[in-house]
Amino acid sequence: MQIKNKLIKWALSVALLFSLANKANSGILYSENQIKQNINLEQITNKINQKYPKKQLEYFSKGFLQFKDNEIIKDSEINNLIQKLNNKPNKTIDGVNFYNDYYIMIDSEPHHIGDGRKDWFPIKKNPEATNYEKKFILENPKNIKNPKLALETFSSDSDNKIYLNRKQIGILPKISKKQWGDLMKKYKKRAPFLYKEFDVSKYLKTGENIIKVESEKPRGFFKTYDDFIIRRIQIIYSEVKNEQQKK
Secondary structure (H helix, E strand, C coil), X not given: CHHHHHHHHHHHHHHHHHHHHHHHHCCCEECCCCCECCECCHHHHHHHHHHCCCCCEEEEECCEEEECCCCEEECHHHHHHHHHCECCCCCCCCEEECCCCEEEEEECCCEEECCCCCCCCCXXXXXXXXXEEEEEEECCHHHEECXXXXXXXXXXXXXXXXXXXXXXXXXXXXXXXXXXXXHHHHHHHHCCCEEEEEECCCCCCCEEEXXXXXXXXXXCCCCCCCCEEEEEEEEEECEECCXXXXX
């Protein structure tokens, strides 16, 4: 009887450990003041405005500038300037948002969503699944101002939906297949991603949050899911409301 009780206790202990492990792996505990962009943007934005007057700048990613009309330009000079002005010289700057000071990186890795291998993709040629889901934990989202969910996409040309806590917050940034093809011909393996932000001030909550991205399946018997890549999923915001958290 004692042996049986010990075995039961051991089994419960193992089950508890697995439960805690699964809970820990469901997301990362982020502090709102954890990360601030390591770059002074004033000199960069001045230079960009000189080179591209009357264009509304939106985002920089891996050597590419994106303007608000989804125009994408590869600019080595601006890329070198951004890296030069980085406050942490040993770290390469992959992306810069020009209008928000703080960000919480949820998932920086690329993920191929869809149902078909795409040999022309610059990375992640094999799909992972027809949808993507990521859990993350926030201590107190009420302390951050103007929170937005931001991400980059490659080859999205359908109405692929994105959700936060089971509420649809929008459609992934997209352009036509021909436009993606033109970009690939122009930049080849250095093909750019599109960037977009979604207002999530009404949807973030304290504790566990869930991001979900779904590939759209067009109507028709022989149609397949849209194949695209997402990466650099993050929460961005302008400031921390509680001044003590800005240390």
